[in-house]
Structures are given as C-alpha cells and as structure tokens.
Amino acid sequence: MLNPRAPSPFLLLGDHAGNRIPRLLADLGLDEKERTRHIAVDIGIGALGTALSSRLDATFIHQTYSRLVIDCNRRPGAPDSIPAVSDGTAVPANSGLDQAGAAARAAAIHAPYQAAIGSDIERRLAAGQQTILIALHSFTPSMRGFDRPWQVGILHDAGDSRFARAMLAFFDRDAELTAGDNEPYSMDTIDYTIPFHAYERRLPYAEIEVRQDLLADADGVAAWCDRIEQALRYALVEYPTL
Incomplete structure (x- = not known):
C-alpha cells in the first residue's frame, strides 16, 4: 500500500501492477522476456499509480505479484485465474496445478490483497471519507x-457507474484520443475487484485501461498522469448530476 490514510476521495487500485514470483515457483518456468510481457504484468501501471498517488495525495493499493502466479482480478478458482497458457505462452508451473496448490496461492496472495482493499474501504467509510474506486x-x-x-478505455457495468461514464465523457471531448467504452474489454462477470468491492456498497468507480506503449517511458507516464488527473477531477464534479 502506497500513501496509506491519504485524504483524497480516490482509492487507486492496481490488480496487475507487479511481476514478482515467489522463489518456490522458480520463475514459473519462464524466461525473463516472458516474465516482463503483458501476460505477466500490466506494463506501466506501477509507475502510473505511483505518480497519481503523489499527484492526488491518494492511497494506491497494488499487487506486486505477477498475474501469472494468480490473477487478483479474477475469482479464485476461475479457469483463467491461474492460466496454464496465456496469449500463446505455456506457463509450466501452472500446468497440472492441483486444487490444493491453487488454494495455497489464493490464500497467500489473492486474499490478503483483497482484504487490504476491503479493510481500507471500511475504514474510510467509518471515518466519513468520500470513496471512489x-x-x-x-x-x-x-x-x-x-x-x-483506442488509447484509453473506461470499463463499467453494474453498481453506480455514473463516475465511469463521466470520465468517458471527458475523454470523448479530446479530439486527439479514441476512447473506448468498455473497450478493449468489457467489465462483466469475469472481473472481480471492482464488482466485489464497489457494487454492493454502491461506491462510485471506474476501471481505466491505458494502452501500454503510451506508458513505456517516464514522459509517457507523466503525460497520462496529467490526463487522468484532469479526467478524475472533471468526473468528480460532473458525476452526481448524471
């Protein structure tokens, strides 16, 4: 967790922000090139979340373990939560993993991450702090x-989606951008983190997807930190009226 107990209404989340692998899993049987591809980590999101946390004075809760160890944006036990093959790459340590092995990964990595999010949300709500995921x-x-x-996409589905739609409206006004509405992915029953924490509590939320080549260096991260900050501040004002 970065910048705990920060005053911002925005609680930043990074389900796939790291590519660490527990030593016992021996790099999952993959070489370094595969361990740094998009199949293992959301490229640029660790740096972007850190920059936004500083800019907004917001808490950033992020997973440092690779999504190939276990995907924290999937329900534990889902077929793609521990993929044996990802975008054409076989993951030897995941092939033939038994139920006990999968449960151990969920208990060690998935559960503490989601518990940290839930605990911080409850603390914030008890303190009367506005909370937007x-x-x-x-x-x-x-x-x-x-x-x-698309350069950016905004994902949304059930619950209170007004904030997400306000962010999308902001990006749609920018003639330099092609913004995706539930593109390149739809938020649906496959996603876990936002539906699990936001829907029942009726918390405003948005899931932001930025194209990875635009976050490839410090200049790109800084530029998208600016854009996302502007979109967040715009949506904060506009979404209650939707």
Missing part, C-alpha cells in the same frame, strides 16, 4: 492480429 490497468496495442484503435 479507481482501478488502473493497461492493454497491448494489438491482440491476435487486431490493432486496437
């Missing part, structure tokens, strides 16, 4: 031969 993700410029035209 902002999940930060990044996506590849192309997938399976399709060049994705």
Whole structure:
C-alpha cells in the first residue's frame, strides 16, 4: 500500500501492477522476456499509480505479484485465474496445478490483497471519507492480429457507474484520443475487484485501461498522469448530476 490514510476521495487500485514470483515457483518456468510481457504484468501501471498517488495525495493499493502466479482480478478458482497458457505462452508451473496448490496461492496472495482493499474501504467509510474506486490497468496495442484503435478505455457495468461514464465523457471531448467504452474489454462477470468491492456498497468507480506503449517511458507516464488527473477531477464534479 502506497500513501496509506491519504485524504483524497480516490482509492487507486492496481490488480496487475507487479511481476514478482515467489522463489518456490522458480520463475514459473519462464524466461525473463516472458516474465516482463503483458501476460505477466500490466506494463506501466506501477509507475502510473505511483505518480497519481503523489499527484492526488491518494492511497494506491497494488499487487506486486505477477498475474501469472494468480490473477487478483479474477475469482479464485476461475479457469483463467491461474492460466496454464496465456496469449500463446505455456506457463509450466501452472500446468497440472492441483486444487490444493491453487488454494495455497489464493490464500497467500489473492486474499490478503483483497482484504487490504476491503479493510481500507471500511475504514474510510467509518471515518466519513468520500470513496471512489479507481482501478488502473493497461492493454497491448494489438491482440491476435487486431490493432486496437483506442488509447484509453473506461470499463463499467453494474453498481453506480455514473463516475465511469463521466470520465468517458471527458475523454470523448479530446479530439486527439479514441476512447473506448468498455473497450478493449468489457467489465462483466469475469472481473472481480471492482464488482466485489464497489457494487454492493454502491461506491462510485471506474476501471481505466491505458494502452501500454503510451506508458513505456517516464514522459509517457507523466503525460497520462496529467490526463487522468484532469479526467478524475472533471468526473468528480460532473458525476452526481448524471
């Protein structure tokens, strides 16, 4: 957790912000190139979340373990929570993993991460602190031969989606951007973190997807920190009227 007990209404989340692998798993049987690809980590999100945390004086709760160890934005036990193959790459340590092994990873990594989010939300609500969940993700410029035209996407579904829609409206006004509405992915029953924490509590939220090549260096991270800060501040004013 970065910047705990910060005063901002925004609680920043990074489900796939790191690529650490427990030593006992021996790098999952993958070389360094694979361990730094998008299959292992949301490229640029650790740096972007850190920058936004400082800019907004906001807490950033982020997972430092690789999504290939266990995906913290999936329900434990879901078929793709511990993938044996990801974007064409076989993950040897995940192949044939038994139920006990999967449960051990969930208990060691998934559960503490989600518990930290839930605990901070409850603390904030008890203190009367406005709380808006902002999940930060990044996506590849192309997938399976399709060049994705979006620079940014806003994901939303059930619960109180007004904040997400206000952010989308902000990005839609920018002629330099192609913003995706539930693109390049839809928020649906596959996603876990936002639905689990925001829907029942009726908390405002947005899941932000930024194209990874735009976060490839410090200048890119700084530029998107600026853009997202502007979008968040705009939506904070506009979403109650939607």
